[in-house]
Amino acid sequence: MIRVLLADDQHLIRAGLKMLCEAQPDLEVVGEADNGGDAVRLAEQLVPDVTVMDLRMPGVDGITATTRIVAARPAARVLVLTTFGDDDHLYPALTAGACGFLLKDAPPGELLDGIRRAAAGDSPFSQAVLQRLVRRAVSTRAPAPQPLPALTGRERDVLELVAQGLSNTEIAERLHIGVTTVKTHITSLMTKTDSPNRVRLALRWTGG
Template sequence: MIRVLLVDDQQMIRAGLRMLCDAQPDLEVVGEAGDGREAVTLAARLAPDVVVMDLRMPGVDGITAIGRILAERPATRVLVLTTFGDDDHLYPALTAGAIGFLLKDAPPDELLDGIRRAATGDSPFSQEVLRRLVARAVSARTEAPRPVAGLTDRERDVLDLVAEGLSNTEIAERLHIGVTTVKTHITSLMTKTGAPNRVRLALIARG
């Protein structure tokens, strides 16, 4: 069971997220917070596996809360869920320690997949955000990319779709294979390439 803490200053947003999570057999909402200060307190007391964190909140904002939560509980996975996908919100959140970054207009399945992936240590990003991260990393690269050897044709197919920002479910649909098979390929890709997360895999694909 994945223990989830919901953090958003809008009660309606939290209620919708709770309904979505409560309908899943593997997710348990252990608490809700309306601001960053309350989020830090509840994270310390409830020990959630994943904190779904808004960024713009009164008082202590989400970015500050991320840093404080991870300072106390480094193993906590913080998944940002925000309306604002610009660089002024993205990079400070990642610097603070957020493991993933999704936009609030993401489909419910993408959000649920993101929570599950965050719980396993993966880094879920909305397609638009992932593309921007990869583009920025490619433009800043000073070394020539190293070719990746030893990949199967199917692994290369999966790698290309990761670079497009597709979720595991979307990749499975595109390639007509099971989601579990996609996860297996991604694990293999990370092992073969030494990439710690999907962003690095996408960067390798773009190389």
């Protein structure tokens, strides 16, 4: 069971997220916070597997709350869920220690997949956000990327779709394979390319 803490100052948003999560057999909402201060306190008390964090909240904002949660427990998984996908929100959130960044207009399935991926140690990003991260990294990095190691044709197919920001479910649908098979390919790709998360993995495609 994945234990989830919800932090959002809008009651309707929290209620909707709670209903969405608790309709899943593997997700349990263990706490709710309507401000960053309470999110920090509850994260310490409840030790959730994933904290779903809004950024704009009264008092202590989501970025400050994320910084405090990760400082107290470096292994904490904080998944940002926000209306604002611009760089002024994205990069401070990542610097604060957020493991992923999803937009509130994401389909319910993408959000649920993101929570599960965050709990599993992955870094879920909305497609547009991941593409922007990759473009920025490509435009600013100086050294030439190392060539890709030997990959199977299917691994290359999966890697290309990861670089496009697709989720495991979307990749499975696009390639007509199972989600478990996609996860297996991604695990193999991360090992072969020495990539700790999907962003690094996507960058290897741009250099491959």
